[in-house]
Amino acid sequence: MRALSRYSDVVLNLLVAVAISLVVNFSYLLLVLVEQSSETTSSGGPGHEQRVWERRDEGRLAVHADGYGYLVYAGGDSVYVPPQNLRWLGLEDGDRIRADIRPSRRSGGHPVLKEVRTRNGEEFDYSRLYNRPSQWTELLLQLLFYLFMSFVLLTILTDSHRRYSMRRYIRSCLWSCVAAVVLYCVAPVTEWHSGRVVLNFMSGRMFDYMLLLKCSFALVVSLLYSRLYVLISQRQLVEVENERLKNENLTTRYNMLVGQINPHFFFNSLNSLAMLVREKHDQKALTYIDQLSYTFRYIIQNGQSTLITLGEELKFAEAYSYLFKIRYADKLYFDIEVDSDYLCWRLPALSLQPLIGNAVKHNTITRSNPLHVSIRVEDGRLVVSNPLRPKLEPEPSTGIGLENLRNRWLLITGRDIEIDDSDGTFTVRLPLEPPAAR
Template sequence: MLKLNTRHSTLIANVLAAIVLTLIVNFSYIISMIVDERERDRGRDRETFRQEQEERERYRPRFLGTLHISKDGYGYLVAEDGLILPSEEVQQEMLERERERRREDGEQMEPQAENEDRWQSWRTDSVFVNQQTIFIFNLQDGDQILGLLNRPRGQANPSLDRPLERNGEEIAPVIYDRPNRNEEFVVQLLFYFCLSLIALTIMTFRFDAKNFTVRRYTLRCIIALLVISSFYFFTPVVDWGRHSAEITMIMRLDHDHWLDWMTVYKYLVVIIVTLLYGRIYGMLLHQQKIQVENEHLRTENLQTRYNMLLGQISPHFFFNSLNSLSMLVREQNEDKALAYIDQLSYTFRYIIQNGQNTLSTLEEEIEFARAYGELFKVRYADKLFFDIEINPELNAWTLPALTLQPLIGNAVKHNTITRKLPLHVSIRTEGTMLVVSNRKAPKIETEPSTGIGLGNLRNRWMLITGQTFEIVDTEKEFTILLPLQKPANS
């Protein structure tokens, strides 16, 4: 899951989202650049195209007249007899083509169709000229214009298709000095990236799970909308001037051109994505907060349960130790009592030091087992023996702290220990397992079990390692196989 708990991670997420959003809103620019590149690679034969165009224009009538431009920008070419028809040779060629077409269609051309005036609908004393043609060719009122005509529609006058000459001179459209497309594309990318990053930052700045509410989210949405809207008039666009074009801002255009629908569409995309991004960001924060709280509660629960289980060890061991010490005092065995007190001091110190630790190394646990065993040897001199064989390579491996204490205590507690029947407790490693075993010689009068020993140990192992251990209980021997944990830094 995406971590949103640092400013750096949020900033990185905002930058990546702004890049994606910028590419989305400028997708049309990317497509146009690809199309232009393909057109250039295609290497279109301009000469062939020009020849085909001239061939088509041979069959079209022309008109020569004086241009009159009205206040609304439209114009008319006016002349008493300005229509110029194709030459007789071209008209005859057109007639032959018409005959050929009809023969292919299985039609007969009537004699009167050959003789009718096909140019009757073209005859007029005025020709319509639209604003775009006047603008592109920079035509002026009073110019003498010779141009190609478009076929008239219904009862309307013919319209000018393209001017060929002005005042007796060949005319060409004005060449616009438009910005480089790559330059225009870069400007658009930079602007929309900055806009997107600012909008996304507004939705996520210092926003955490504690203050994520519907009211605060709505307030941020309003602020983001106001900021995005204010950027509209600074949006870079191409301003098509009279005969040149340049990159400028919308607010520098004429008021009639302030509403640019393509720009409005891009802003709508930015707004929608920004609001959705803020909502998703808040949902992730809320989900992360729940996970952190659940993990915290789980940790507290584990620690509480562990402390409770550990608390059961210390009193149990404490009472057994006092009983043993009391016995030595009654026997007035001062040397053994002092030795017992020294070993008892060491074992208590180990328990206190490791009481808050969940894991201990095998080496530490074995040292504790030796000291703990000495406490019992004071009571069972020459009757109790500990056979310890540990692979030194496993000394750094770990296991739950105070694992061996209840195992040694149970072995002593539940078995008969005499000179004729001594007790040997074996502590050894087999592979990565720690094996603790002892022969079984149950006491005639068994001591009552508190249920604390093995049950407590099994619970601690499950809490700390997530694993349990294996018990092999036969008629003659009791064995426990404990899986050691590999150290984390190995």
């Protein structure tokens, strides 16, 4: 299931990376299509001839912000330079150009640059242009680069949702920024003077505002998407966890009731009662019946309860422990020392029952070596402890009792219990809830 989840994350990140790459390069793709259309239109189709003439004087190139330019001559004349010529020939603002020109197809329009003869006093070398990659090749490189960049950034950012914390998410954002800087440095760019595709840091001019704008856009979109992705994932995890806790709560309650009213304990209680009757301990027998009745009534009435006061739980513990003390006469003692200020503090009902039962079940109890179970409060926590004296033939144990207790505590209070079996003592610390404000 975890491998399937990771696979779905990779596929989703890849699809989003494709979308980001297409959006980043949309203007470039559109420009390629427009330029091709413009070239087809300007050629006039097969059989169309246009007059071309050479101007022997030089004009200075002025590049407009929208991508096209004009050759401005000393006499005030101007020649239109299409965007595709600027890009293909690598012309820059301020260049001195001597060129062949052709008339405009539109009546009254500016003449159009046809072929460059010299640039800045040097003969223009057209042979270098044939080493340039085609515009479609450049577009493919751009698409693949931004696809890879977006996928890397998304992988870094969305990985934090598995063990989410704000600190972990911020760290992922910082790492994604570092990755974006590194990828910006190794982005493929085309040198205007040689036509070669090189890495950005080898191009001689690290600051390319268009490349920086595209990389920044990919980073920002990745950050926004990852934040949205993490929030949605966290919401789904909360819903799944709530369902799991609901199911676990029903199972825990069922196991709790089954474990607490088990036939073995019931039969032992009846055997102890029968012993008191046979030995004619009438008063003890009546007290035993009262305590047994109170124990089962408490279990049945509070089996579905969430929180109950410590005073009520201790009263149940006294009744429950009395049943064991009759069975283990002068061999089992319960030392309950709780300040009266804590009696109104709350805890999940029936928390002491499995702890008392486990202490009796798993330890050796003899007259020469009696077992003392301590119940006290320390720093707002109910502490139940007993010395570890394993039986020679240990009772079978599944560990369900303590696991159920821990799960119930997390479900009801949101806090965990502490279990410690070091130094020859088994200790369980249960964090109490302060009394509800009235």
